[in-house]
Every structure is written in structure tokens, then in C-alpha cells.
Amino acid sequence: MTEHEVEARLRTALDHAAPDDLEGVLARCAPRSGNSPAPLPLETVRRKKARRWLPAAAAACLVLALAGGGGSWYVVNNTVASVVSLDVNPSVTLNVNAKEKVLSAVPVNEDGEDILGEMDLTGAGVDVAMNAIVGSLLQNGYVDELANSILITVEDGDAQRGARLQQELTEQADAILASAQVNGAILSQTIQNSQQLQELSDTYGITAGKAALIQTIVDNGNSLHTFEELVGLSINDLNLLYTSLVSFEPADPDEIGVIGSGDSTAVVVTAPIQSSGQASDSAYIGVEAAQSAAFAHAGLTGDQVTMGEVDFDYEDGRMVYELEFYAGGAEYEYDVDASTGDIVKASREGGWPAQSGAPSGGESTSGGSGSSGQSAGGTAGSGGDIGEQAALNIALSHAGVSQDQVYELEVQRDWDDGRLEYEVEFKAGGWEYEYTIAAADGAILDYERDD
């Protein structure tokens, strides 16, 4: 029996066993039009998270307050004023009243359950609870020299109170880590409750704080990351990405950050994310090793190279060092697998000997033609290389335009996903075209047209 046959048998068995009860589903999903959802109750919705009862609790408390007497006492003591979440990989949420006492401590994932263990934090001051949780994180080995980042998020409708709590808790966590002689890195933020964050939190089973951090990276990153891509990353990796993101653009401390596109459900962060300490990259090969791998791939030595930016990024499901450097009039961009040192992407622009027939316009004038079959980095070739002009011709032919009809033409040779590719971009007839052509056989791997 082959592996394929084993899989096929399993697939068939699942297909036979899977429920075929569309009527049951439809019975719970009433028809609706446009933006008026009217689903019937879902079992899981009834198991609401603790903070979801905040509005209901507030309403109930209002009734008590109106009744006078002990009403205001009840409101102050039993209403959630702030939600504090701690994320490492374990995630824990603390619902806190206006007196900064913990009303409930809720694990958000299985590791969070381990961290809370048998601890009963109800009624404890939020500072005491923070102490206990960070201590447990250290004791259980979730924060160490390989992954030293903690995210502290305060969710509070009162931005001023939230910011103060954020500051206090961050300083306290810092002190605990310092006393344990761990060089911790803490990201902290104050956010306001939003429907969008709540949905992301529910969908992915993460805290609203981690959702806000990921959304910040997605909305502000140069790369085309999706939320789904990043949701599985640890806080340490997210911290490395976030630090890379902001390292060249220091945040204005007076700025009010609004994540999203301005609709009413946009995530509101009342201040930029605060960062203290340096996220550990000890689990990765280090910048020097990444540079060596890239230089070797490009056929260069360190003394031939002028370094540009070095960042962390996340590509194709792995953390990478993103390197930019210059040598011999060419600009190189490399993504190097941060765990293995493998070359994930490589591109070189400029510095090639110009030949007749080279595409004209844009940056490609300095690129010239690469029709000799020589690879971009000298060692990157895999199979044949049709050359720059042939790749361009394929793209032009597919788009149905001739070379003299196009402008702003750029042709770039990239090493991506283990193969050599040509990225061809041009404009013609009011359209912008982008092609990815396989260097080995000229196959069109992807193309887009933008108006």
C-alpha cells in the first residue's frame, strides 16, 4: 500500500463519515439581506468571554445604582473597568474593576491554563496578579533568553486610566524580569474596545491585545502580510517584526494611532505601542551568519560590500533576515531563512553589462540584458535561464502589446521559492501590468493588471 493510497482511504472514510446535514445548518441561519445578520443562536456564542458581559453588567449595575443605597458600591466593585491581557505564547486575560482588583482571570489558550494552574487571583490587586503570572511564566520556562518578549495590553474606555495602568504594569513586569536576571523585552499598549478587535480575538482564539499588535504590523508593514499569516507567531517573533517596522520610523509619542481604514469599527490604539528591551534573536542564526550566507550566494566577500538595511521579516511561513547591500554598482536584496540560513529570496538590480536590445525605461536601463543564462547571484541558477528579453517578450505577447507601446518598464531577476524568476512591470494603454515569469522555461507564474 502506497502513502497515496493510505491518504485516499482516509479521505474516502472522512467523506463517508462527515455529517451531511445542510438542513440543520440552514435551520440556524435565517436568510438575510445585505448587512442585517440574523443568525439564530449559536451554542458557542452563549459561552461568551468574561468581558463580553461588561455592557450587560454595566446596565444591571445602573439599575442597582438608581435604586440607591449600596448601588454605587456594587458598581465600583463588580463592574469591569479595565481588561488587562498578557501574551507570550501563553495568553491570560484579567478582568479588573475600578479599584484595580481582579474580578476574574481567564486563560485564552492551553498554555495560559498551564500558567494560571491552580492560582486563584480573584480579588487580588492587578499588580499582585501581574507578579504571580510573570513569575509563573518564568518558572515554566516561557520567558527565557531565546524568547524574552511579553505583550501587556490594557483595554479601557478611559484612555488616561488605561495609560497609567499600562505604565505601572510595564514597570512592574520589567522589575520582575530584572530580578530574575532575564533581559526581557516588553511591548505594551492601551486600546479601546472595538468590534473589529473582538471579532479577530474570537475568530482566532487570541487576546484582543495580540490581535491589535498583529493588525498594527499588517497595516503598517511594507510587506503584504495578512493577519492569518501572522496569527500563529509568538510575541517574540512579532516583537522582532514590529521592531524592524518602527526602527527607521520612530513613532511620534503624541500621535494617536488609528489602525484600519477609518471605518467605525477600526481598531483604536490610544497611543503607539511602547517598547522596552530588545527582543531576543538568539533562537536564530544572527545577522552576521545571514550576511555570510547572502554574500556567498552573491559571489561576494564582505570587503566588497556596503551594507544597507537589515530587518526581520516573515516570508513563506518562516522568519527571515531581510538584507540590503550594494556592490559593483548593483543593489542586492536578500531574504535569508533566520533559522537555517537558506536563501529564500535574492534579487540584484543594476550592475550587469548592458547589451543591445535591453529593455528601456525605468530602472531597467541600468539592468541591461541577462540573456546569457548566467544567474543573478552567480550561483543561483536552477535549470536554464531564458534571459531578460525573452521574459519581457513573453509578457508583452501575453498582454497583447508591443514594446514601443509600453512605458515605465522594469525587468528584475529574482530568486524566489527556490527558483529563478523574472518580475516584469510596465504600463500600456492606461493599464499597469505585473508579470512573474519562470526563468527556466518562460512559464507565466502570475500576472496582474491594475487600472
Next chain:
Amino acid sequence: MLTVLAALQTQYGALQPEDLEPLMAGLAAGDQEALGQLYRRTRTTVYGLALSILRHGHDAEDVTQDTFVRAWEKAEQYRPQGTPMAWLLAITRNLALMKLRERSRTRDLSPEDWESFAIDSHDVTAEDRTVLAAALSKLSDEERQVVMLHASAGLKHREIAQLLEMPLSTVLSKYRRALAKLKQTLEGGDAT
């Protein structure tokens, strides 16, 4: 707005994003027919993931139904970025883990449970039961999730790694080991 004219590399094998995206739009617009199509195309995959986490037929059926109701509720929040299957499976995984927490621990599939497993389905053959019993009893939780996602959804190992929050190398080794165990069991050997 970029118009993607073609994506020659499919992301989810038999379940292609370009097939599912219009259905997601239909769900968001409140179209029950779109929900029906989504259900028919993906119920096996959703059920496979739920079963691999819960190891209990009836619970997996419940989570399967809850997943589609949840998708119906949340469809307006879905952002069309070519990952409808990942979005749906993230809901499934989340709901299955919530159910698991409710149960506080995974129940082993007792003979009684096995008898009640898909009891109303006349489609389950003796061979199906053998294969599923092997997957549920011989594989670790992670091995089972990896192999079921690969077998039923055609998810790539990289996509499984993202969904299950595991390193790619772990997914690959668990996949190989799981298949070897299943093969050995189905051929009459005693997998370890």
C-alpha cells in the same frame, strides 16, 4: 485596486480559493444557496479537522455545524485575501479547542462511542471504520491533525504549519510518521 487575472498556482489543491471566494461574498450578502455550496464543498475538511482534535464523532459533528453557522454570522468580517479555507478552518479549530476545554480533556473513544460514531450514516463502510479507528487510536493529536488536513483538504504542509502554529519541519516529520503508522496498521502490522 489590483485585479488578479490569474493565479496559476492553486493554494488548496481541490479546494481552490477562487472557487470559494464568491461563496464567501454570497455568505456576506446573506445568500443561503452560497452557504449550501460552501457546506457541500468543505464539510469533509471541516469535519476532518474537528474529528482530529476532538476524537469524538458526535462532538465533531456539532463543531462542524457550529463552524458553518459561525461562518454565516461572521462572513461580513471576512476579508477577501485568498484564504477562505484557512479562515474557515481557523473557526473550526477555535470551536473545537473551546469544546475540548469544556470537556477539560479528550475522551478516549470507547467502544460505545465508536458504535455511536456516525451511526446514522449508511455510507460508512467497514473499511472506513478501520481507517478512522486507526487514525483516532494510533496517531498522536498532532499527527492526526496534520495527516487529516493533508488528506481531506489537500492543504500544503506550509499551510498546515501556519494553521496549527507548528514549525514546518515538525509538520513534515509528523506527516511522514503518521502515514507510516497508518500504513503499518492497515497492512496488519502493529504500529508504534
